Amino acid sequence: MALIELRKTYNDNRALIFDALTSPVHVDVALRAHALAVDDVLISQWKKHGLDATPLSLIAVGGYGRLELFPYSDVDILILHQNADVAAIAGIEKFLSEAWDLGFEIGHSVRSIDECMTEARADATVATALLERRLITGDASSLHALEAAWKAGFDVAHFIKAKRFEQQQRYARFEDTAYNLEPNV
DSSP, X not given: OOHHHHHHHHHHHHHHHHHGGGSGXXXXXXXXXXXXXXXXXXXXXXXXXXXXXXXXXXXXXXXXXXXXXXXXXXXXXXEEOSSOOHHHHHHHHHHHHHHHHTTOOEEEEEEOHXXXXXXXXXXXXXXXXXXXXXXXXXXXXXHHHHHHHXXXXXXHHXXXXXXXXXXXXXXXXXXXXXXXXXXXX
């Protein structure tokens, strides 16, 4: 499907999904449908660039990973590799470029399992995003290997301590009160 047709199809589907947001009863359904519509587009582009023939994994993380993609949210993805070659890297670049051309606000990282673990240990935000992960397409064995490494090497106590510190910093920015976290409300 041509990029223009794909964008139109996605935008038409997104408009229908967002119409469902007018009813609070269906918000969760609309958010899930939006995430799945984005999945369809990304899978199409993944295949178009031959990435389905590589040992790469396209993984949704964060809110997108838990199938709660709000309107105009970033589409956060992890491209998981185990020694990506030059051809795969070129395909990844084209894939990301076209995702941006389609109008997606892509938040992405291209990492190995070891890099994921190193970044998660160093940054609680990365760890939080990786907690909510799901395979969109690609090599499932890489995701399983990441999950095994996560279970073996994730320090829950350190993570909780880091999240608590993050919360304290956020409160301090808003005069140490939980009630001022949304200053524009």
